Amino acid sequence: MAAPPDPSVSPAPSAPPAPLVSPAPPVSPEAAGGLVAVAQVTCTADKEHNWRQCSxxxxxxxxxxxxxxxLPEAFDFIGDSAQHSLALAEPLHGDTVRRYRRLARECDVWLSLGGFHERGEDWDSTGRIYNCHLLLDSSGALVAAYRKLHLFDAALPGAPALSESSFTNPGRELLPPIDTPVGKVRSPAVPECPRVSPSVPKCPQ
Known part of the structure; x- marks a missing residue:
C-alpha cells in the first residue's frame, strides 16, 4: 500500500506547455536592409506649415x-487652383529643396520627395511646371529627379473636373532603379507610387 503524500512537501510545478509556433527571432534593421518610414501629411497652401509637419x-x-x-505627392504644398500652384512652384535650386537637402544631411537619412511642383528650365517659355519626384541621399545630394509621365486628368459625374495636364508638362523618360541602403528604388509609374525592393512590399497594382 502506497504511503500518503507528505503535506509538508510542495509538489513540483509542472512545466508550461510548449508553444505551437516558435516565435521568430528578432531581425535587426541592419540584417533587414534598414528601416523604411512612410509619412502621410495633410498639406495646405502654406508652405511653411507643410515644412514644419514634414521635417x-x-x-x-x-x-x-x-x-x-x-513623403507623399505634393508634400511641398496644395494650391487652391492651377494658377495658385504655378505661383507657388519653385525650381530645384529653390528654398524648399535646399531645406530638404540640409534636413537629409542633418538626419543622415535618404529622402523620397514626391512630387515636387517644379519650375523647370523651360518655365520662362512654357509657363508650366513639372510634377517631380526627388530622391536625396543622406549627404543631401540630389540622386534622381523623375518628372511624372502620366498626368492625372479626370472628369467624374457630379465632381469638379481635374486636369493636371492643363498646367503641368509631362516628363520625357523613366529612370533606372536607384540603389539605396534599403534596396533599389525605381521611379513611380502607373499607379504613381514609389516602389522599394526587396525588403518592402510593393504598392498594389
Missing amino acids: ALVRRAAAAGARLVF
Whole structure:
C-alpha cells in the first residue's frame, strides 16, 4: 500500500506547455536592409506649415532608425487652383529643396520627395511646371529627379473636373532603379507610387 503524500512537501510545478509556433527571432534593421518610414501629411497652401509637419516627421523617423523616409505627392504644398500652384512652384535650386537637402544631411537619412511642383528650365517659355519626384541621399545630394509621365486628368459625374495636364508638362523618360541602403528604388509609374525592393512590399497594382 502506497504511503500518503507528505503535506509538508510542495509538489513540483509542472512545466508550461510548449508553444505551437516558435516565435521568430528578432531581425535587426541592419540584417533587414534598414528601416523604411512612410509619412502621410495633410498639406495646405502654406508652405511653411507643410515644412514644419514634414521635417518633424522626418526627424522622428530618423531618430527611430529609418534609413529612407517617403513623403507623399505634393508634400511641398496644395494650391487652391492651377494658377495658385504655378505661383507657388519653385525650381530645384529653390528654398524648399535646399531645406530638404540640409534636413537629409542633418538626419543622415535618404529622402523620397514626391512630387515636387517644379519650375523647370523651360518655365520662362512654357509657363508650366513639372510634377517631380526627388530622391536625396543622406549627404543631401540630389540622386534622381523623375518628372511624372502620366498626368492625372479626370472628369467624374457630379465632381469638379481635374486636369493636371492643363498646367503641368509631362516628363520625357523613366529612370533606372536607384540603389539605396534599403534596396533599389525605381521611379513611380502607373499607379504613381514609389516602389522599394526587396525588403518592402510593393504598392498594389
